[in-house]
Amino acid sequence: MNRAMEISKIGEKEAVAYLVTIVIAKVFLTYPAVLVGYVANAAWAVVALSGLMTLFFMYFVVKLVVSFPGKSFPQICEKILGPYLGSFVALLPFLGWLIEESLLMRNFSESMLIVALPETTLSIVMLCFVGACVVAVYLGIESIARASYISFPFTLVAILAITLLSFNAWKPQYLFPLFGKGLFPIVRAGVIRSSDFLELITIYLMPFLFYPYQVRKVGLKAVMVSIVIFLLVVITYTMSFPFPVSQEPYLPLYMMAKGVYLGHFFQRIEAIFLIFWVFAGLLLLSGGFYALCIILSQVLKLPDYKPLILPLAIITFALAFAPPSLPDAVYLSNYGLREWAWFVFYGIPIFLLIVARLRGIDGKNEFTKKEN
Amino acid sequence: MDLKKLVQQIFAYQGPPTYKAFTLEETEREEKLSSDGQNSTPIEAKNKGGEFKKPKKPQRPKDAQLKFSPQKIKEMELSSNLEQSREFIELLFHLPQNKDVVIRDFTIGSSPNFAAFALFIEGMIDKTIINEHILEPLMFSSFFQDEKLDPILTCKTVLLRHIPANQVRELSTYQEVIEAVTAGDSVIFIEGSRHALACETKGFAVRSISTPTSEQVVQGPQEAFVEALRQNTALVRRIIHSENLITEMLQVGSRNKANVAVMYLNDLANPNLVREVKRRISMINSDFIADTGMLEEFIEDHPFSLVPQCLKTERPDRVAAHLIEGRVAVMIDGSPFALIVPVDFFAFLHSSEDYYVRFPYGFWLRALRMVAIFLTLLLPAFYIAVATFHQEMIPTDLLLSISAAKERVPFPTVLEILSMELSFELIREAGVRVPGVIGATLGIVGTLILGQAAVSAAIVSPISIIIVAVTGLASFAIPNYSLAFGFRFMRFIFIFLASVLGFFGISTGLFVLLLSLLSMKSFGAPFFAPVAPRTATSTDIVMRYPIWTQEQRPDSVQSLDVGRQPKFSRGWEKEKYQNSSGAQKGSEQGNGNQ
Numbered sequence: 001m002n003r004a005m006e007i008s009k010i011g012e013k014e015a016v017a018y019l020v021t022i023v024i025a026k027v028f029l030t031y032p033a034v035l036v037g038y039v040a041n042a043a044w045a046v047v048a049l050s051g052l053m054t055l056f057f058m059y060f061v062v063k064l065v066v067s068f069p070g071k072s073f074p075q076i077c078e079k080i081l082g083p084y085l086g087s088f089v090a091l092l093p094f095l096g097w098l099i100e101e102s103l104l105m106r107n108f109s110e111s112m113l114i115v116a117l118p119e120t121t122l123s124i125v126m127l128c129f130v131g132a133c134v135v136a137v138y139l140g141i142e143s144i145a146r147a148s149y150i151s152f153p154f155t156l157v158a159i160l161a162i163t164l165l166s167f168n169a170w171k172p173q174y175l176f177p178l179f180g181k182g183l184f185p186i187v188r189a190g191v192i193r194s195s196d197f198l199e200l201i202t203i204y205l206m207p208f209l210f211y212p213y214q215v216r217k218v219g220l221k222a223v224m225v226s227i228v229i230f231l232l233v234v235i236t237y238t239m240s241f242p243f244p245v246s247q248e249p250y251l252p253l254y255m256m257a258k259g260v261y262l263g264h265f266f267q268r269i270e271a272i273f274l275i276f277w278v279f280a281g282l283l284l285l286s287g288g289f290y291a292l293c294i295i296l297s298q299v300l301k302l303p304d305y306k307p308l309i310l311p312l313a314i315i316t317f318a319l320a321f322a323p324p325s326l327p328d329a330v331y332l333s334n335y336g337l338r339e340w341a342w343f344v345f346y347g348i349p350i351f352l353l354i355v356a357r358l359r360g361i362d363g364k365n366e367f368t369k370k371e372n
Numbered sequence: 373m374d375l376k377k378l379v380q381q382i383f384a385y386q387g388p389p390t391y392k393a394f395t396l397e398e399t400e401r402e403e404k405l406s407s408d409g410q411n412s413t414p415i416e417a418k419n420k421g422g423e424f425k426k427p428k429k430p431q432r433p434k435d436a437q438l439k440f441s442p443q444k445i446k447e448m449e450l451s452s453n454l455e456q457s458r459e460f461i462e463l464l465f466h467l468p469q470n471k472d473v474v475i476r477d478f479t480i481g482s483s484p485n486f487a488a489f490a491l492f493i494e495g496m497i498d499k500t501i502i503n504e505h506i507l508e509p510l511m512f513s514s515f516f517q518d519e520k521l522d523p524i525l526t527c528k529t530v531l532l533r534h535i536p537a538n539q540v541r542e543l544s545t546y547q548e549v550i551e552a553v554t555a556g557d558s559v560i561f562i563e564g565s566r567h568a569l570a571c572e573t574k575g576f577a578v579r580s581i582s583t584p585t586s587e588q589v590v591q592g593p594q595e596a597f598v599e600a601l602r603q604n605t606a607l608v609r610r611i612i613h614s615e616n617l618i619t620e621m622l623q624v625g626s627r628n629k630a631n632v633a634v635m636y637l638n639d640l641a642n643p644n645l646v647r648e649v650k651r652r653i654s655m656i657n658s659d660f661i662a663d664t665g666m667l668e669e670f671i672e673d674h675p676f677s678l679v680p681q682c683l684k685t686e687r688p689d690r691v692a693a694h695l696i697e698g699r700v701a702v703m704i705d706g707s708p709f710a711l712i713v714p715v716d717f718f719a720f721l722h723s724s725e726d727y728y729v730r731f732p733y734g735f736w737l738r739a740l741r742m743v744a745i746f747l748t749l750l751l752p753a754f755y756i757a758v759a760t761f762h763q764e765m766i767p768t769d770l771l772l773s774i775s776a777a778k779e780r781v782p783f784p785t786v787l788e789i790l791s792m793e794l795s796f797e798l799i800r801e802a803g804v805r806v807p808g809v810i811g812a813t814l815g816i817v818g819t820l821i822l823g824q825a826a827v828s829a830a831i832v833s834p835i836s837i838i839i840v841a842v843t844g845l846a847s848f849a850i851p852n853y854s855l856a857f858g859f860r861f862m863r864f865i866f867i868f869l870a871s872v873l874g875f876f877g878i879s880t881g882l883f884v885l886l887l888s889l890l891s892m893k894s895f896g897a898p899f900f901a902p903v904a905p906r907t908a909t910s911t912d913i914v915m916r917y918p919i920w921t922q923e924q925r926p927d928s929v930q931s932l933d934v935g936r937q938p939k940f941s942r943g944w945e946k947e948k949y950q951n952s953s954g955a956q957k958g959s960e961q962g963n964g965n966q
Binding site: 149265 | 874884888
C-alpha cells in the first residue's frame with residue numbers, strides 16, 4: 001500500500017467540511033446562472049432533484065467503498081476487472097477530472113481577472129493558482145482538509161452575507177412561475193446536473209482518507225449541507241434577478257455582492273468576499289490536484305505521489321489554456337463535460353458493483369462486517 | 373542475478389528515502405476509547421545518513437614527544453602515586469601557564485601523615501568552604517589523633533568522617549576529575565589512594581533573581597530565571613512541590629559541555645515525549661551551545677519555518693503551568709530562558725497574565741491579541757491592496773480625504789508603506805542595541821523622522837503613518853518575541869503580494885501560510901492542535917474561559933492523565949445546593965474522558 005495512503009486520514013468534521021467546500025466552491029463561478037439557463041425560474045427544483053439523484057448515486061459509492069475496505073480505487077478496479085481493464089477504468093475518472101481541473105483553474109483565474117485584476121495577464125494569475133496548489137499538494141491532503149475545516153465557517157458566512165444581505169434586491173415574484181420551463185426540462189436538468197456534486201466522487205477515488213465506519217455519514221452530511229447551500233444561493237439569486245437577465249452573468253454571486261448596500265459607509269464590499277472566494281477555489285483546486293496525483297501514482301504503482309506533482313501541474317496549466325476564451329471554458333465545463341460526466345463518474349461504482357456481484361468477488365472482511 | 377530486478381533498481385522510481393518521523397501517538401487509554409479500528413503503522417526507519425570522513429587532527433609536536441598524551445591520560449584510572457597524579461594533572465590543565473588552576477599541597481594530620489593536594493579553579497569556588505570545611509578539618513582536626521589510616525581505605529574514611537561538606541563523592545578516572553574541577557568542584561588527591569574526592573565548592577558570582585524583562589505582567593509573580601541552572605530548577609520546584617517533578621541532566625556541546633536540564637512531571641508527561649526530547653538533545657553534535665536559543669535550533673522540527681515551535685520563556689510560573697499540562701521543559705546552564713515542548717500555535721498568544729486576572733479580562737486580552745496578529749500581518753498589505761486595486765471599497769468621503777492627503781506625495785503607496793515600515797524596523801532594532809545613555813535621543817529622532825518631518829516634506833501621507841504605527845503597536849502586542857518576529861517578517865511578504873496582486877495575492881499568501889502552519893508539528897504534536905485537527909475541546913487554548921471550566925489538559929500533548937479537575941471544581945457551590953439534603957463533599961474524580 002502506498003505510504004501516502006497509510007498516513008493520511010481525516011476525521012468526520014474535517015471530511016464533511018472539505019467535501020462541502022469543494023462542492024460549493026462553484027457557486028462563486030457560473031453555477032446559478034447555468035441552472036437558470038436550463039429551467040428559468042425553477043432552478044431550485046433542479047438543485048433539489050439533482051441532490052436527490054446524488055443521494056441515490058451516493059448509496060452505490062459508499063457501498064463500493066465499504067465493500068472493499070483498505071483498498072485504493074485502482075486496487076478495487078483491478079480486483080474486479082483484472083489488471084488491464086481495471087487500470088483503464090481507474091484512469092477514466094482521472095482523465096475526466098484532469099480536464100475538469102484545468103477548466104476550473106481557467107474559470108477561477110478568469111474570474112479573478114474580471115473581478116479584481118483587469119490589467120493583469122491571465123498566466124500570472126494562473127501561475128499563482130498552480131503554485132499555491134503545488135505547495136498544498138506537497139503538504140498533503142491532511143493540511144488541505146484541515147484548512148477547509150478552518151475556512152469553512154468563513155466561507156459559509158461569506159455566502160450567507162452575499163445572499164442574505166442582498167435582500168433589498170429581492171423580488172419574490174421572480175420565483176414564479178414555480179416550475180419554469182416545465183416538468184420535463186426540470187427532470188432532464190435534474191439528472192444531468194447531478195454532476196454538480198461530482199466532487200463527491202473523492203469518496204471513492206480516495207477511500208483511504210475516511211474511516212470506513214464514517215464514510216456513510218460523511219457522504220450523507222456532505223450532500224445534505226451542499227444541497228442546502230445550493231438552494232440558498234439559487235433561490236436568492238432567482239429572486240434578485242429576473243429570468244432572461246439572470247442567465248447572462250459569468251459571476252452571478254459577484255453581481256449579487258455588488259448589490260449589497262448597508263448604509264452609506266458599507267457599500268461595494270464585494271472585494272472582501274474575494275478572499276473567501278479565492279480560498280474556496282484554492283481548496284477545490286488543490287484537493288482535486290491531490291486526487292489526480294494520488295490516482296495516477298496508484299495506477300502506476302508508484303510508492304509516492306510527490307514526483308508526479310510538478311508534471312501534472314504543468315499538464316493542468318497547459319490544458320487550462322486550451323479553451324480560446326472564457327465563454328468557451330465555461331461552455332466546455334458546464335455543457336461539454338458536466339452533461340455526461342455524471343453518467344461516467346457515478347456509473348463506474350455501479351458498474352464495478354454489478355461486475356463484482358456477477359463474478360462473485362467479495363471484498364468484505366471481518367472488519368466491515370463488524371462495523372455494519 | 374535477476375536482470376529484471378537490476379534494471380528496475382536502476383531505472384524505476386524507488387520512492388522517497390524513508391525517514392523516521394516522531395509522532396506523539398495517542399495514549400493507550402485513549403486508544404481504547406477511540407473506536408478507530410485502523411491505526412496507521414509507524415514508518416519503518418532506515419537510517420540513510422550520509423557518511424563523511426573525519427578530517428585528520430593536526431597533532432601537536434609536543435604531544436607526540438610525551439610518553440602519555442592528554443587523551444590517553446583522560447581514559448586512565450587514577451594512580452595511587454601522588455607525584456604521578458600531580459604530573460598528570462599539570463599536563464592536563466596546562467600548568468603552570470594556566471593561572472586559574474590552583475594546586476594546594478598539604479598534609480593530612482593523621483598518624484602517619486599523608487601527603488595530599490587540593491585542585492580547584494580560582495574564581496569558580498567558594499574560598500570559605502575550602503578553607504574552613506576542607507583544609508582545616510583535614511590538616512588540624514583532632515579526630516585524626518591516634519587514628520591509623522589504612523592507605524587503601526584513606527579516601528573512604530576521609531569522605532565518611534573528616535570532610536564536613538554536604539556533597540562529596542569519590543572519583544576514579546582523570547576524565548571525572550576534569551569534569552568535576554571545570555564545573556567548580558574541588559578535588560582532593562591523597563597519597564596512596566586510587567581515588568580522589570570531589571567536594572562541592574561551587575561559588576561563582578551569579579546574577580540575583582530579578583523581574584522578567586520580556587514577559588512582564590502587571591499582576592502576578594515578578595520573578596524571572598537567571599543564568600544559574602540550579603537556581604532556575606529550584607525556582608520551578610518552589611512552585612510545584614511534587615516528588616514526581618524530575619530533573620534529568622544531559623550535556624551538550626563537545627567543547628563547552630553545557631549542562632542541560634530536562635524537567636517533567638513523571639506522572640503526567642508522556643514517556644515517549646520525554647524519550648524523544650532526551651534523544652534529540654543527546655544526539656546533537658556540536659562543539660558550542662551556550663543558550664536555549666541555540667539549543668532550540670538544534671532540536672526543533674521545522675528549522676526553516678518563520679514560526680517558532682518551541683516556547684521560550686523566562687518565567688518560572690509559566691514553566692510550571694506548562695509542566696502541569698504534561699509538557700517538558702528544557703533549560704541550559706547560562707541561559708535565563710527555558711524551552712517548553714511541545715507547544716501549539718496558540719500558546720504563543722498566551723501570557724501568564726491571562727490567568728492572573730479575572731476571566732472576562734483574560735478573555736478580552738486573548739481576543740485583542742488575535743486581532744493584533746491579523747493587524748500585524750495584514751494591515752499594511754490590506755491598505756496597499758485597497759489603495760492600488762480596490763479603490764471602490766473605500767467610501768467616497770474617506771476616499772476624498774485620503775486622496776487629498778496623498779495629493780502632494782510623489783511616491784506610490786507601496787513605496788510609502790515600505791519606506792515607513794523599514795524606518796520603523798530600523799528604529800526598533802536601534803532601540804534594542806543603543807546604549808541606555810543615548811536612548812532618549814533615538815526617541816526624538818524616530819518621532820521626527822516617522823512623524824512630522826516625513827509628512828511636512830510630503831514624502832509620505834499621514835494615513836500611511838497611521839497604518840505603520842498601528843501595525844507596529846499590534847506587533848508589540850503579540851506576547852511572544854519570536855512569533856512577533858516571524859509575523860513582522862511575513863508582513864513584508866504580504867506587502868509584496870498585495871502590491872502585485874491585490875486581495876488575490878493576499879488570499880493566496882494566506883492560503884499557503886495556513887497550510888504550512890497546519891502541516892507543522894512540534895515534537896510530534898500537531899501544531900495547530902485543538903482547532904485543526906479537531907481534538908477534544910479545551911476551554912483554554914484559543915480563548916480563555918473561566919478557570920473552573922478548564923477540566924481537561926490539552927489533548928494533543930497526550931499526557932498520562934487527562935483530567936485536571938472535576939466538573940464541580942467550585943466544591944463549595946455544590947455544597948451550598950445540597951446543604952438541605954445532607955451535605956456532600958464535591959470530590960468527584962475522573963470525569964476527564966467525557
